[in-house]
Every structure is written in structure tokens, then in C-alpha cells.
Amino acid sequence: MAIFHRAPKNKQKPRSPILLLVIISISVIAFLFILSCWNSTSKLYFPAASVIQVFSGGNHNNDHVLEKKYLYWGDRIDCPGKHCNSCAGLGHQESSLRCALEEAIFLQRTFVMPSKMCISPLHNKMGSLDQSSNSSAEDRWMKSFCAMDSLYDLELISKTVPVILDNSKFWYHVLSTSMKLGARGVAHVQGISRNDLKEDKRYSNLLLINRTASPLAWFMECKDRKNHSVVALPYTFLPSMATKKLQRAADQIKQLLGDYDAIHVRRGDILKTRKDRLGTERSLHPHLDRDTRPEFILRRIAKWVEGGRTIFIASNERTPGFFSPLSSRYRIAYSSNFSRILDPVIENNYQLFMLERLIMRGAKTFIGTYKDNESDLSLTDDPKKNTKIWQIPVYTMDSKES
Ligand SMILES: *[C@@H]1O[C@H](CO)[C@@H](O)[C@H](O)[C@H]1NC(C)=O
Ligand SMILES: *[C@@H]1O[C@H](CO)[C@@H](O)[C@H](O)[C@H]1NC(C)=O
Ligand SMILES: *[C@@H]1O[C@H](CO)[C@@H](O)[C@H](O)[C@H]1NC(C)=O
Ligand SMILES: *[C@@H]1O[C@H](CO)[C@@H](O)[C@H](O)[C@H]1NC(C)=O
Ligand SMILES: *[C@@H]1O[C@H](CO)[C@@H](O)[C@H](O)[C@H]1NC(C)=O
Numbered sequence: 001m002a003i004f005h006r007a008p009k010n011k012q013k014p015r016s017p018i019l020l021l022v023i024i025s026i027s028v029i030a031f032l033f034i035l036s037c038w039n040s041t042s043k044l045y046f047p048a049a050s051v052i053q054v055f056s057g058g059n060h061n062n063d064h065v066l067e068k069k070y071l072y073w074g075d076r077i078d079c080p081g082k083h084c085n086s087c088a089g090l091g092h093q094e095s096s097l098r099c100a101l102e103e104a105i106f107l108q109r110t111f112v113m114p115s116k117m118c119i120s121p122l123h124n125k126m127g128s129l130d131q132s133s134n135s136s137a138e139d140r141w142m143k144s145f146c147a148m149d150s151l152y153d154l155e156l157i158s159k160t161v162p163v164i165l166d167n168s169k170f171w172y173h174v175l176s177t178s179m180k181l182g183a184r185g186v187a188h189v190q191g192i193s194r195n196d197l198k199e200d201k202r203y204s205n206l207l208l209i210n211r212t213a214s215p216l217a218w219f220m221e222c223k224d225r226k227n228h229s230v231v232a233l234p235y236t237f238l239p240s241m242a243t244k245k246l247q248r249a250a251d252q253i254k255q256l257l258g259d260y261d262a263i264h265v266r267r268g269d270i271l272k273t274r275k276d277r278l279g280t281e282r283s284l285h286p287h288l289d290r291d292t293r294p295e296f297i298l299r300r301i302a303k304w305v306e307g308g309r310t311i312f313i314a315s316n317e318r319t320p321g322f323f324s325p326l327s328s329r330y331r332i333a334y335s336s337n338f339s340r341i342l343d344p345v346i347e348n349n350y351q352l353f354m355l356e357r358l359i360m361r362g363a364k365t366f367i368g369t370y371k372d373n374e375s376d377l378s379l380t381d382d383p384k385k386n387t388k389i390w391q392i393p394v395y396t397m398d399s400k401e402s
Pocket of ligand 2: 072189210212
């Protein structure tokens with residue numbers, strides 16, 4: 001995860017009062033229009049003006065209007081669960097969110113998204129997280145989250161799977177309607193299979209399914225992805241749903257970079273070592289610290305990236321000038337080179353990470369830290385998956401490597 005430092009901002013750009021008025025009037029009109037569509041409690045349809053295309057995996061009949069039914073997994077990704085006081089990084093939470101969205105597609109329901117995403121303290125150096133004090137897990141969570149719609153374009157997501165936020169007027173309306181309907185409106189379920197929720201009339205006709213997901217993490221519900229027909233969204237789905245603001249900033253930077261390559265250098269938290277009984281440092285990724293140092297990066301990437309090319313580096317390494325030795329052979333750029341573009345846009349580290357992902361995806365040659373796939377280029381050959389075997393870190397070049 002990249003680290004982004006920014007001076008505190010104290011000036012808000014003045015907005016034109018006319019623009020503000022126009023925005024308010026449009027919002028009010030839209031809201032009244034939406035309300036007018038809520039005149040029936042048993043049959044709720046999407047307003048005709050916002051026909052939602054429902055993803056249907058190869059089925060051509062994907063233009064129909066969904067009868068509005070809702071799926072709710074809770075107000076926090078991966079909660080209740082072990083991640084409540086120290087949530088996982090953005091990538092893990094995206095796996096969990098994607099899993100929930102896939103279920104909504106399967107059940108043809110609108111997904112009620114948590115309006116906030118927890119930012120792992122490990123991955124955020126922007127907020128003022130006081131970890132020293134006795135603040136409860138709840139306090140810490142409340143201090144370190146970002147708004148879901150500061151990361152994702154919900155309208156864009158809704159073209160594939162309709163979503164609403166759990167702090168929206170829509171959601172309050174669904175809640176009060178389901179309460180009025182009682183058992184005919186809502187079911188609170190746990191441990192019931194997707195197929196039952198879809199086929200069993202006790203659930204399939206309800207306005208709202210309130211589902212308690214795995215207490216370990218939401219993505220555990222999608223652990224069994226062997227049946228390919230149930231995998232409805234690719235890993236790239238959420239990364240490509242970044243807000244328009246983030247997409248625009250990424251496009252501007254890509255244009256300035258021109259023809260470029262990119263490397264993602266994960267250091268930071270994954271370098272952690274621990275001492276064994278004899279006091280020797282051990283690591284889960286014994287070559288990682290070595291392989292992500294500039295001298296070794298230079299050697300490793302020489303066969304993939306010609307000298308003189310521009311390399312965009314995304315990294316969570318915070319030592320100033322750490323990667324400077326790479327400029328002996330390449331033109332090096334970081335997101336910090338584009339603070340003029342980023343400062344007005346980036347408020348938290350997850351936004352920065354999403355933006356850097358978009359830039360990395362536009363690279364001609366991309367080199368990751370680990371291999372996700374046999375064909376990937378990577379800085380290290382250490383496996384990504386935590387092997388649970390703690391080994392002594394290696395800092396020298398093995399003789400059998402070139
Ligand atoms: C934290 O709690 C402990 C015991 O409950 C107390 O002794 C200590 O002073 C507290 N520290 C702070 C910073 O509040
Ligand atoms: C959903 O179900 C859980 C567990 O039964 C319950 O604690 C929670 O209040 C329910 N939420 C809603 C919005 O009904
Ligand atoms: C795969 O999932 C689909 C949809 O749930 C189901 O109809 C099908 O029977 C499953 N196939 C296998 C081999 O489990
Ligand atoms: C980016 O900034 C670094 C200093 O932080 C500088 O060495 C480098 O030349 C800059 N790269 C570009 C492409 O401007
Ligand atoms: C591995 O790469 C192939 C070819 O680029 C791609 O089709 C496949 O989805 C990748 N698998 C994973 C797990 O990323």
C-alpha cells in the first residue's frame with residue numbers, strides 16, 4: 001500500500017452559489033421523482049429513468065427491469081468478525097465485497113453496500129490514528145474509515161449489479177417498509193445456502209434478506225470457486241470501478257508519463273521478521289527484503305525493461321530516495337511527482353492506492369512484487385501465499401542465480 005503525505009488543507013475552494021442552487025434543485029426533483037415511484041409496497045420497481053442493466057453472464061436478456069428486492073450483509077465489510085478492530089487491507093476487503101456482489105447477482109437483488117470502508121491503520125498514515133491510547137476497537141474503527149463512494153463509482157457498479165448505500169434514503173425506506181410487512185418483508189438468516197435463498201419461496205419473494213455472513217470474513221462465503229458458473233465478477237471488477245475523479249486524475253498522469261512501464265514494490269508490513277528461540281531473525285518471505293532493494297531490482301528487470309524507459313514506481317517504502325539508484329538506468333516517476341494533480345483529489349491512502357492501480361494497469365510492461373500467475377513478471381520468486389515457514393532472510397545473491 002502506498003503512503004501519501006500531504007500538508008493539511010485549510011482552504012475550501014469557493015463554489016458558485018448559482019451552481020449550488022442548481023445542484024440542490026436537481027437533487028430535490030430527483031428525490032421527489034424517486035419518492036413518487038415508491039407508491040406501492042408489494043411491487044417496487046426501479047424508476048424507469050434509471051433502468052438498471054442486470055449482469056447475466058452470457059444471457060442476452062439483460063435489459064429487463066428488476067423487481068426491487070434487497071440483499072444486506074451488514075454495515076461493515078468483514079464484520080462481525082476478527083477483522084473488526086484491525087481490518088484487512090483494501091485488496092482483502094475488495095475480495096469480500098466482490099463475494100457479496102456476486103451473491104446479489106445470483107439472487108438478482110440490489111445489494112445494500114456499507115457506506116464506509118475501514119482503513120487498516122497499517123495502510124494509512126494520513127489520518128491521525130492514536131494507537132497509543134486506550135481507545136476501544138470501536139473508537140479506532142470510527143477514526144479510520146473512508147466513505148465507500150469516495151473510492152467507487154456506484155452508478156458504474158450499478159450497471160453490473162444494482163447497489164444502494166446503507167446511509168441512503170432508499171435504505172431507510174426499505175427498512176421501514178420491511179418492518180411494516182414483518183415476516184412477509186424480511187428474513188434474518190445465517191448459514192442458509194445461496195441456492196435456498198434463491199429457490200425457497202420463504203426467502204425468494206421477500207423484500208429484504210438480511211444475511212449474516214461468515215464470522216471470519218465475507219470472502220469465506222466464496223471460498224469454493226471451483227464451480228466456475230458461480231464466479232460472476234473478475235478480480236479486476238472493483239479496481240476498474242474507481243470514481244470518475246480518480247479515473248480522470250489517473251488518465252492525466254498516464255498522459256504525462258507517456259510510454260511507460262511500472263513496478264509495484266511491496267515492502268513495509270510484509271518484511272516483518274521475528275526472532276526464533278536462538279534470537280535469529282526469521283521471515284516468511286526470506287528473499288523479499290533483498291529482492292525489493294534497488295540494486296537487485298536493477299539486475300532483475302534488466303531483461304524486461306530497456307534502459308532509458310520511464311518506470312512508474314508504486315511502493316509503501318517510506319525511506320526518502322530509497323529507489324534513486326534506479327535512475328542510473330531509467331527515468332523514475334512516483335505519484336508524488338504529480339502532487340499538483342493529486343492534492344485536490346486524494347484524501348486517504350485507499351484512494352491513492354486505487355489511483356496507482358489504474359496507472360499500473362496502463363503500463364506497457366508491469367512487474368509486480370510477487371507472481372499471481374505463472375506468466376506474470378515479478379521482483380521475487382518467493383511465493384505470495386504465507387507459507388507459515390519462518391526462514392532466515394537472505395541478502396546475498398545465490399550462486400545458482402545469475
Ligand atoms: C489506559 O488504561 C490503563 C488501565 O486501564 C491506565 O492505567 C492508563 O493510565 C490508561 N492510559 C491512558 C493513556 O488513558
Ligand atoms: C440483521 O440480522 C442481524 C442478526 O440477526 C441483526 O443483529 C441485525 O440487527 C439485522 N439488521 C437489520 C438491518 O435488520
Ligand atoms: C454450479 O453452480 C450452479 C449455480 O449455482 C448450479 O446450477 C450447478 O449445479 C453447479 N454445478 C456443480 C458441478 O456443482
Ligand atoms: C520525480 O521526483 C523525483 C524526486 O522525488 C525525481 O528524482 C524524478 O526525476 C522525478 N521524475 C519525473 C518523471 O519528474
Ligand atoms: C492467469 O493468466 C491468464 C492469461 O493471462 C488469465 O487468463 C488468467 O485469468 C490468469 N489467472 C489468474 C488467477 O489471474
